[in-house]
Amino acid sequence: MRVVFFLILLAGLGAGIGYPWAVANFSGREIGTFRVYDRGGAFRPVTVALSPSDAPVRVLVDMTAVAPPEFASSGTALTLTASVDGRTVLARMLTFFEAKPQERSPQLREKIYRDEAGVLSDIAGGDYAFVVGRGDAEGIEIAAVDLVLRAGAGRLDPRLQPLGFALAAVGFIGFVLAMRRGRRARKQASAPPTPRWGRDGGASGQ
Numbered sequence: 001m002r003v004v005f006f007l008i009l010l011a012g013l014g015a016g017i018g019y020p021w022a023v024a025n026f027s028g029r030e031i032g033t034f035r036v037y038d039r040g041g042a043f044r045p046v047t048v049a050l051s052p053s054d055a056p057v058r059v060l061v062d063m064t065a066v067a068p069p070e071f072a073s074s075g076t077a078l079t080l081t082a083s084v085d086g087r088t089v090l091a092r093m094l095t096f097f098e099a100k101p102q103e104r105s106p107q108l109r110e111k112i113y114r115d116e117a118g119v120l121s122d123i124a125g126g127d128y129a130f131v132v133g134r135g136d137a138e139g140i141e142i143a144a145v146d147l148v149l150r151a152g153a154g155r156l157d158p159r160l161q162p163l164g165f166a167l168a169a170v171g172f173i174g175f176v177l178a179m180r181r182g183r184r185a186r187k188q189a190s191a192p193p194t195p196r197w198g199r200d201g202g203a204s205g206q
Contacts, residue, residue, distance in 0.1 A: 001178045008171030011164075030150050031057070036132045037145035046130045046147055054151035055123040060116055061094055061132065062148060066141040067111040073097045076135030078145065080117045084128045092117040093135060110143050 031054065034046045050057060061078060071077065073095055082090035094115040101111035120128075130147055 001174070004174075006171065006175050008167055008174065011167055011171070029152055030148065032149060033062075034130075034147045034149075035144065036130075036147050037142065039143045043131075043133050043145070047127050048130065048149060049126070050120075050123050050128050050151075051125050052123050055121060056152070057120040057123060058116065058150040059090065059092075059118055059120065059130070060114055060148040060150070062146040063094075063096060063113050063115070063142060064110050064144040064146075065113060066143060067101060067109050069096075069113075069140040071095060071097045071099070071113075071140075072137065075137035077137045077140055078115075078135050079133045080147075081131050082117075082120065082128055083131075084124065084126050089128075090118050090120060095137075114148075 031048065031050075034048070035044075036046055037043045059080070059082065061080060063078060069077075075095060076093040077096050078094040080090070080092050080094060081088055094117060096113045096115045099113035099115050101113055103111055132145055132147060134142075
């Protein structure tokens with residue numbers, strides 16, 4: 001049973017954590033990576049020509065920061081807006097609170113953090129303007145910021161992630177209980193047998 005519950009735990013973690021990460025980072029094809037900020041300079045707007053065949057387009061932001069920055073769930077590290085023909089189609093505040101760091105080099109203190117700004121589902125075609133700027137969060141030393149666009153991005157099934165966490169919980173609890181039951185059975189098996197009668201288990205009064 002331990003093997004069964006362990007497999008359930010792994011399946012739950014894959015659905016709850018691995019699946020959303022893979023969809024966000026690897027689904028579709030990359031349109032391009034555009035540098036919008038370098039340390040010491042100013043944020044630069046980026047204009048990208050998108051066509052209906054690119055839809056849906058996932059918008060990601062990679063921020064290179066001197067580690068370890070103090071991200072907070074309520075603090076906005078960066079802001080992003082996307083517009084076409086003067087109409088805003090996407091506006092996000094990026095906290096990077098749940099972003100996992102990626103090292104550029106073991107010798108450098110700089111790490112890359114990725115956050116998703118959203119998905120452009122309806123692409124009418126035209127020049128889309130992306131503007132990234134500073135948020136209100138303090139104490140974050142930003143070295144560079146890149147805008148990453150992925151075309152044909154997969155859609156995250158909102159039902160699968162909660163189901164994955166539920167499976168992971170069931171698998172973890174079952175695995176722990178199975179481990180305890182196994183230890184109890186081994187302890188009982190290793191205990192010396194209880195004498196049936198007599199002081200040493202032999203016949204008395206002989």
